[in-house]
Structure formats: structure tokens, C-alpha cells
Amino acid sequence: MPTGVAIRDVREQLFDAAERILLRDGPSELTSRAVTTEAGCAKGVLHRHFTDFDGFLAEFVLDRVDRMDARAAALRESAGSGSVAGNLADALKALFESVAVAIVALVTFRDELRARLRQTWPAGVPVLTEAMGMIESYLAAERDLGRLRADAVPGMLAPTLVGTAHLLFADRTGPAPRAEDVHRMVSTVISGALP
Known part of the structure; x- marks a missing residue:
């Protein structure tokens, strides 16, 4: 995705991508690059919204628990x-x-x-x-x-x-x-x- 293009609901888009990877490929394939590729955005997008990948995963897990x-x-x-x-x-x-x-x-x-x-x-x-x-x-x-x-x-x-x-x-x-x-x-x- 080109720089400067707004992404709507970034967190949800990234969480949904992580869920798809997790269900399809398992935890060993869940990487920040895999998530951003699946979400169709630049890798930097994830790191702009989360401190690091484990921080992203922790918020993803808690989001799914809240559901x-x-x-x-x-x-x-x-x-x-x-x-x-x-x-x-x-x-x-x-x-x-x-x-x-x-x-x-x-x-x-x-x-x-x-x-x-x-x-x-x-x-x-x-x-x-x-x-x-x-x-x-x-x-x-x-x-x-x-x-x-x-x-x-x-x-x-x-x-x-x-x-x-x-x-x-x-x-x-x-x-x-x-x-x-x-x-x-x-x-x-x-x-x-x-x-």
C-alpha cells in the first residue's frame, strides 16, 4: 500500500488478518510481515500502532477474548x-x-x-x-x-x-x-x- 493512503480501522484490519493467518497456517507462521501482507498494508503500519509485535499479539488476544x-x-x-x-x-x-x-x-x-x-x-x-x-x-x-x-x-x-x-x-x-x-x-x- 502506498505511503500516505489512509487505512480505515487499522487495528481491526490487522487483527482480522492475524486471525486468518492463525486459523489457516498456525502460530508458527504468524509474523508481523505475514500480518501486514495479509492486511494489504506496509509493515510500518503495524509498528506505528503497536509498541512491537508481541504487544500487537497481546492486544489481538484480548480483543478476541472481549468478543x-x-x-x-x-x-x-x-x-x-x-x-x-x-x-x-x-x-x-x-x-x-x-x-x-x-x-x-x-x-x-x-x-x-x-x-x-x-x-x-x-x-x-x-x-x-x-x-x-x-x-x-x-x-x-x-x-x-x-x-x-x-x-x-x-x-x-x-x-x-x-x-x-x-x-x-x-x-x-x-x-x-x-x-x-x-x-x-x-x-x-x-x-x-x-x-
């Missing part, structure tokens, strides 16, 4: 309708078919990125910890509605569901798990918590 807020709200609002297993399976499938699994790999792959994220995200991998909070909140709402047993422990069920779903979706090279496989996993995990 989970709408998904979390929709899941909480589904409490009391449909089936608990169905709601959870749909939410987990939507989450892990997004960029979430690739972000986990990226955070694991880059030490400096993990260090940067620790400055604002003290524990865990941001996408996974946010997912656990989303699932735990939903399970607590379902327990309060009597659709889970009163002694169900959302704080234990949520990490089990998220961890198991992550394992189902972790292989980026093979086919994604089928909806019925995700539903069967969720049903198995929550079976003891149902009334």
Missing part, C-alpha cells in the same frame, strides 16, 4: 430454555470452532506473549479462563432454576467441560468434532448433576 462477552450473555439468557446439554454443546462448539483453539496454541507457542498477557491477565490462558467463567455462570443459573441438582458444583463442571471440549477440538488438521460428539461429551460430564 466472548456477547456469547456469554447469550448462553446465560438461554438458561431455563432448551436442554442444558444442548445449550452447553452449542456454546462449546461455537467457541471452539472460532479462533479460540488457535489462540491457545499461540499463547502456548510464544513466551513473550504469555509474559505480556500476565500483566493484565494474571492466571490461565485468556480464552480458556473466559470460557470457564461463561460456562460456570450459565451452570449456576441453571442450578438456581432447578435444572441442575442443588449440590451441583459449577466451578468444577465448567473446567471439565472446557478442558474436554478443548481436547476434542485441539487437532486443527483433522475434521472438527461432529455436533453429536460434542453433545455426547457434555451429556456425560453433566449427567451426575442433572436432577
